[in-house]
Amino acid sequence: MPDYGRLRAALAATDDDRIVFDLDGIEAQYDALLSELPGVDVRFAMKACPVDEVLACLAARGAGFDAAGPQEIAQALRTGVPVERVHYGNTVKSDRQIAEAYRLGVRDFATDSLADVAAIAEHAPGSRVFCRLATTGEGALWGLSRKFGCSPDEAVPLLAAARDAGLVPSGLSAHVGSQQLTAEAWQYALEMLAPLIMEADRLGIRLDHVNLGGGLPALGVLNRGGQPLHPPVDKMFAVIREGVQHLREVSAGPLDVLLEPGRHLVADHGAIRAHVTRLTERRQLSGERSHWLYLSCGKFNGLYEMDELRYPLEFPTHPGAPTVPAVIAGPSCDSDDAYADEGAGTPVPRDAASGDPVWILSCGAYVTSYTTRGFNGFPPLPYSCVRADPGVRPEESVRPEGTARPEESARPSEAARPENPSPTRRTRHTLAG
Numbered sequence: 484m485p486d487y488g489r490l491r492a493a494l495a496a497t498d499d500d501r502i503v504f505d506l507d508g509i510e511a512q513y514d515a516l517l518s519e520l521p522g523v524d525v526r527f528a529m530k531a532c533p534v535d536e537v538l539a540c541l542a543a544r545g546a547g548f549d550a551a552g553p554q555e556i557a558q559a560l561r562t563g564v565p566v567e568r569v570h571y572g573n574t575v576k577s578d579r580q581i582a583e584a585y586r587l588g589v590r591d592f593a594t595d596s597l598a599d600v601a602a603i604a605e606h607a608p609g610s611r612v613f614c615r616l617a618t619t620g621e622g623a624l625w626g627l628s629r630k631f632g633c634s635p636d637e638a639v640p641l642l643a644a645a646r647d648a649g650l651v652p653s654g655l656s657a658h659v660g661s662q663q664l665t666a667e668a669w670q671y672a673l674e675m676l677a678p679l680i681m682e683a684d685r686l687g688i689r690l691d692h693v694n695l696g697g698g699l700p701a702l703g704v705l706n707r708g709g710q711p712l713h714p715p716v717d718k719m720f721a722v723i724r725e726g727v728q729h730l731r732e733v734s735a736g737p738l739d740v741l742l743e744p745g746r747h748l749v750a751d752h753g754a755i756r757a758h759v760t761r762l763t764e765r766r767q768l769s770g771e772r773s774h775w776l777y778l779s780c781g782k783f784n785g786l787y788e789m790d791e792l793r794y795p796l797e798f799p800t801h802p803g804a805p806t807v808p809a810v811i812a813g814p815s816c817d818s819d820d821a822y823a824d825e826g827a828g829t830p831v832p833r834d835a836a837s838g839d840p841v842w843i844l845s846c847g848a849y850v851t852s853y854t855t856r857g858f859n860g861f862p863p864l865p866y867s868c869v870r871a872d873p874g875v876r877p878e879e880s881v882r883p884e885g886t887a888r889p890e891e892s893a894r895p896s897e898a899a900r901p902e903n904p905s906p907t908r909r910t911r912h913t914l915a916g
């Protein structure tokens with residue numbers, strides 16, 4: 484189980500609804516990943532947490548970024564990360580998006596089709612391309628299987644076509660699906676890559692890296708029935724270490740290894756302080772009586788994944804209180820805004836009252852990016868970033884001029900843009916002279 488200590492302290496100090504990110508926890512997670520997989524290059528998948536302060540602390544640690552388009556590339560570059568550590572990891576891109584990425588300095592592109600290779604050759608001439616292989620997505624909560632990646636027999640011909648078009652074929656990638664729960668998924672992916680590296684070598688195509696994508700799981704989330712998932716992360720790391728060693732043995736030259744973790748780095752280090760809207764008891768049409776706990780935030784306020792998993796909930800004002808099993812739901816007028824009706828209900832305090840604080844744990848991944856623009860009028864949650872020692876805030880030194888401090892950010896997406904300085908900050912500039 485993750486260590487929620489710092490987050491609990493920050494949640495306890497908060498008396499309005501907000502998202503809290505523990506930057507020390509994210510850094511420790513990054514360090515732990517590198518100690519399990521020494522020498523890998525991490526390219527954080529930005530969509531999992533496009534929050535300037537989080538990106539800055541990962542960049543300062545040595546991470547690069549997997550960006551999905553020009554907007555994410557621009558946000559990555561605002562951390563000060565060298566552009567060589569940013570790649571365009573989306574196989575879906577328009578001519579204009581490729582040209583804009585090239586203008587921003589990106590020279591590494593994912594691809595999976597001849598049409599995309601031709602477009603990269605035209606709009607980002609001479610760039611490096613890596614070929615994404617399709618995977619089944621088996622074993623993952625979200626498979627990502629059909630939309631991306633070519634079949635193994637197409638990969639090397641595609642890289643050869645890239646070379647013929649003046650590009651530099653540089654690597655292979657595979658993404659085993661998000662919240663992957665089996666080590667075998669990486670084993671199959673690595674077994675698929677080995678013969679392709681050898682085949683490329685035979686054609687004189689020297690691949691210098693493999694990219695094993697994302698998929699490493701969050702540890703603290705529960706399944707749809709409310710049970711812990713217990714992902715076998717130690718086994719996953721062992722399989723990756725072994726598979727990578729084999730790839731290096733079959734490769735003619737040195738082979739770098741990239742990873743694009745998203746949720747694994749941030750999920751367990753972000754939480755929401757929400758509150759109880761109402762605990763009710765109603766007879767359903769089936770005749771069964773059930774409790775429903777409506778919270779102040781749900782599927783449309785960042786908890787988009789609540790139909791596939793459950794987050795651990797804590798009720799700090801009801802320690803050890805008697806509970807009733809309840810269905811958890813958000814505040815909107817949409818019936819999808821609820822935990823799946825599977826397994827037993829979630830135990831909630833019998834006396835939970837409107838306004839009581841609720842802590843939603845392990846929801847740091849995708850929480851800001853899946854927030855709607857005020858569905859049913861419920862506004863996006865503000866966020867703050869915390870550290871154990873408030874005197875040490877290295878992220879401040881890299882915050883771009885004109886952007887808001889976290890505690891001033893009513894809306895992360897707006898606060899992140901230098902062209903939208905917060906009113907508070909503007910006042911300060913005025914006062915300063």
Ligand SMILES: *Cc1c(COP(=O)(O)O)cnc(C)c1O
Binds near residue numbers: 744
């Ligand atoms: C979303 C994404 C990731 C991150 O996925 P997680 O399951 O959050 O680790 C990595 N790579 C690519 C290309 C992605 O689209």
